[in-house]
Each structure stands twice: as C-alpha cells, then as structure tokens.
Amino acid sequence: MKRVAVLAAAMAVAVPALAEDAEFKPETVGLKETIDPGPNVFVYQQEWKGAGSIAVYGKDDLAFKGLMTSGSMGTMLLAPGGKTAYTQSTYMKRITWGDIEQVLQVFDVATLTPVKEIALPPKAAMTLGYAPMLQQSADGKYVYVQNATPAASVTVVDPVAGTVLQEIPTPGCWGVYPTGEGYAFSMLCGDGSVSRFALGADGKTAEKTGSEKVFDPDADALFVSGVKVSDGWLFPSFGGNLYHVADGAAVPKLVEKFPVAEGVEGGWAPGSYGLAALDAKNGVLFLSMHPEAKEGSHKDLAKEVWAIDLATRKVLSRSPVEELATIAVDGADASVLVGLTEDYRVIRYTVDPKAGYALTKTVENKTTGFSMLATVTP
Structure with missing residues (x-):
C-alpha cells in the first residue's frame, strides 16, 4: 500500500509539471488534390466479405500514396499510360446470398477518385485476382471481362x-490474352488447345478459330498467369516447362516448349499465383519457383525467383525470396521487382543485370486483404 501511495503522489506532482512544460499543438489535417508524382506500384487488395481496394505505393520507396476503393471479389487493370485504372467489382446486397450487382469502375489515378461506373451483366467470374480475368485491347479501346455462370464467356x-x-460465348476456354495489335484475344481451353477470338473494329462481332492441341491438361497443365511477348504469350506449366504460343495469325500456334529446371537438383518447379514477370527489353523472364514439386504443389509460394534468359534458355540467377505469391516488374524498366506475400506485405527488390539479374530486397510495406495482383509503372 505504501508503494502505491508513493507512486500516486509522484504522478500528482509529475502530471501538472508536464502540462506546464509541454505546449499543446493540434494536428493539422489536409487533403492533397493529387498523389505525389513519380512511378507507382499498384496492388489489388482483394476482399471476399467486404470492400476491396487498389493500394498505390511509390515505386522508389514503397511510400503509401492512397487507395481506390472497389467492391468484393474483383480485380484491377491499368489503361495504357497508367492514368486510368479499372476494377471489376461485385456488390452483394446480402453478402452470403441474394442479388448481386457487378460493375466496371473507372478511376482517375492522379486523384484516386472514381469517374465512371459501367453496369455489367451479373456474370463476371468471382475468382482470385488473376490478371487474365480483366484485360484490354492493345490500344485500350475495349475492356474484356471473364464471365462464369459457370459457362464461360467474355463481356x-x-x-x-x-x-x-457484346457477350462472346467461350465454352471450355478460360483466361483472356489480347494480341499485341488489333482487338483479338486468345484463351486456353480444357482440351489443350488455344482458341482465338477476333473482334471487329466496332467491338460488336467476333470470329472464333482454334489451334491444334498445344498442351496436355492432364500431364502438364498451364498456369493462367502468362506473360505477353512480342508475337504472343509465354505460359509456365505445372511440370516446369515454358510454352511459347504465337497469336498473330488467325490460328494460334505453339512455337516452342522448353524446360526451365531440367537437371537442377531439388525437384524445382514453377508455383504461386502471379508467378511470372518479363523484362521485355532484355529478354529476361523472372519466374517464381519452389522445391520438391509434386502433384498439387503448383500454388506453393516462391522460395526463389529465377532469372531466365529467353534467348539462351539459361538460368542467369536464383534469388532466395520470402515466400512470394506474386511478382511484377515494369516491362520498360525492370530495374525493380515487386513481390507480394500472403502475410500482407509488398516487398521491393532491386535487379542487378551485372549479377545475372539477381534480386536484393530494399524495403517493404503493408497490404490488406488477399493481395496477389500487382502492376508496376514507369
């Protein structure tokens, strides 16, 4: 009791003294009209029980710049130039049952404000935030939304x-992979073929063509997270191969298939969600890899990121990473790679061309929700 009394007496003396010495300074709260200038990292923070958002960070230091709030179970897309952002959002009146409203939201990136909302048919696929679920034509004129009812189609x-x-029926085919020019896009199909849908200039017509069997969906399935190359797309497979599919002609064609970890000890294979990122200027593919691969391990998080020279097919470097779920680079300047983790972090790595494009961690920041989709801008 004596100790308590002494402590109370000391506090009674100390508190008035503190009040006399410290001048109260109220915090000033303001509102920026625009975000800070400079290159950005956009992270889609997907939510399944409430509002999701696009978080914007500075590319140089991952300083948080602000949010663009969206609906549930959505995904994001940046228009060419990076000044406009889109989200495909689902709004659920009763969360677990009942009617839904699905929209394409349009945001002004500089002010982080919504400028338009376009009602969609209530068919958009409610999946994890994979990039092929929301894509656009090469010039940004048209946006393509993956649907599932569960029948597949594209709005x-x-x-x-x-x-x-229009809504284009795409039975048995999934993921939207636009061509480098015009308004066509390809899709991976359950029978191992690749279908191509060529839209007219008005966006109101579409002609379908299909390839021969490109991959074996049972023996060596492809990840939906492909990367765009000059003449088509590059798809990693569950079995550790890369499939180069050309899409410039009327019929998609397999150009080449080659292994990435052949002869490497440890049973390494590609894995995670947004698992591939391309430095197009230097022809280097960054690929998320995990050891002891087996049937069903294709979603195992990355233990390493491999830098692969697409011209020589050689692995230039293997960088240990912190169980990344997604990786992304700015295709025009791949000096920085960004990784997302399942424990709510965004991590910035520098890329060293002199060391085989090896990665060095520099800084990290926090995310929320299930963040597995990132875009890096110049």
Whole structure:
C-alpha cells in the first residue's frame, strides 16, 4: 500500500509539471488534390466479405500514396499510360446470398477518385485476382471481362462510351490474352488447345478459330498467369516447362516448349499465383519457383525467383525470396521487382543485370486483404 501511495503522489506532482512544460499543438489535417508524382506500384487488395481496394505505393520507396476503393471479389487493370485504372467489382446486397450487382469502375489515378461506373451483366467470374480475368485491347479501346455462370464467356466493354458491346460465348476456354495489335484475344481451353477470338473494329462481332492441341491438361497443365511477348504469350506449366504460343495469325500456334529446371537438383518447379514477370527489353523472364514439386504443389509460394534468359534458355540467377505469391516488374524498366506475400506485405527488390539479374530486397510495406495482383509503372 505504501508503494502505491508513493507512486500516486509522484504522478500528482509529475502530471501538472508536464502540462506546464509541454505546449499543446493540434494536428493539422489536409487533403492533397493529387498523389505525389513519380512511378507507382499498384496492388489489388482483394476482399471476399467486404470492400476491396487498389493500394498505390511509390515505386522508389514503397511510400503509401492512397487507395481506390472497389467492391468484393474483383480485380484491377491499368489503361495504357497508367492514368486510368479499372476494377471489376461485385456488390452483394446480402453478402452470403441474394442479388448481386457487378460493375466496371473507372478511376482517375492522379486523384484516386472514381469517374465512371459501367453496369455489367451479373456474370463476371468471382475468382482470385488473376490478371487474365480483366484485360484490354492493345490500344485500350475495349475492356474484356471473364464471365462464369459457370459457362464461360467474355463481356466486351467500351469504357469511353460506358457501354457493354457484346457477350462472346467461350465454352471450355478460360483466361483472356489480347494480341499485341488489333482487338483479338486468345484463351486456353480444357482440351489443350488455344482458341482465338477476333473482334471487329466496332467491338460488336467476333470470329472464333482454334489451334491444334498445344498442351496436355492432364500431364502438364498451364498456369493462367502468362506473360505477353512480342508475337504472343509465354505460359509456365505445372511440370516446369515454358510454352511459347504465337497469336498473330488467325490460328494460334505453339512455337516452342522448353524446360526451365531440367537437371537442377531439388525437384524445382514453377508455383504461386502471379508467378511470372518479363523484362521485355532484355529478354529476361523472372519466374517464381519452389522445391520438391509434386502433384498439387503448383500454388506453393516462391522460395526463389529465377532469372531466365529467353534467348539462351539459361538460368542467369536464383534469388532466395520470402515466400512470394506474386511478382511484377515494369516491362520498360525492370530495374525493380515487386513481390507480394500472403502475410500482407509488398516487398521491393532491386535487379542487378551485372549479377545475372539477381534480386536484393530494399524495403517493404503493408497490404490488406488477399493481395496477389500487382502492376508496376514507369
């Protein structure tokens, strides 16, 4: 009791003294009209029980710049130039059952504000935030939304006019992979073929063509997270191969298939979600890899990121990483690689070309929700 009394007396003396010495300074709260200038990292923070968001960070230091709030179970897309962002969002009136409303939201990146909302048919796929679920034509004129009812189809949207132009049935085919020019896109199909849908200039027509069997979906399935190359797409497979599919002609064609970990001890194979990122300028593919691969381990998080020279097919470096779920680079300047983890972190790595494009961690920041989709801008 004596100790308590002494402590109380000391506090009674100390508190008035503190009040006399410290001048109260109220915090000033303001509102920026625009985010700070400079290159950005966009992270889609997907939520399944409430509002998701696009978090914006500075590319140089991962300083947090702000949020663009979206609906549930959505995904994101940046228009060419990086000044406009899209989210495909689902709004659920009763969360677990009942009616839903699905929209394509359009945001002004500089002010982080919504500028338009386009009603979609209530068919958009409610999946994890894979990039092929929301894509756009090469010039950004049309936006493509993956649907699942569970029948597969694609909704074509004109974001400038704010209208839905058509729904294209795509039975048995999944993921939207636009061509480098024009308005066509390809899709991976369950029978191992690749289908191509060529849209007319008005976005209201589509002609389908299909390839021969490109991959074996039972023996060596492909990840939906492909990367765009000059003449088509590059798809990693569960079994540790890379499939180069050309899409410039009317019929998609397998150009080449080659292994990435052949002869490497440890049973390494690709894995995670957004598992591939391309330095197009230097022809280097960054690929998330995990050891002791087996049937069903294709979602195991990355223990290493391998830098692969696409010209020589050689592994240039193997960088240990902190169980990354997604990786991304700016295709025009791949001096920085960004990784996302399942424990709510975004991590910045520098890329050293002189060391075989090896990665060095520099800084990290926090994320929320299930963050597995990132875009890095110049």
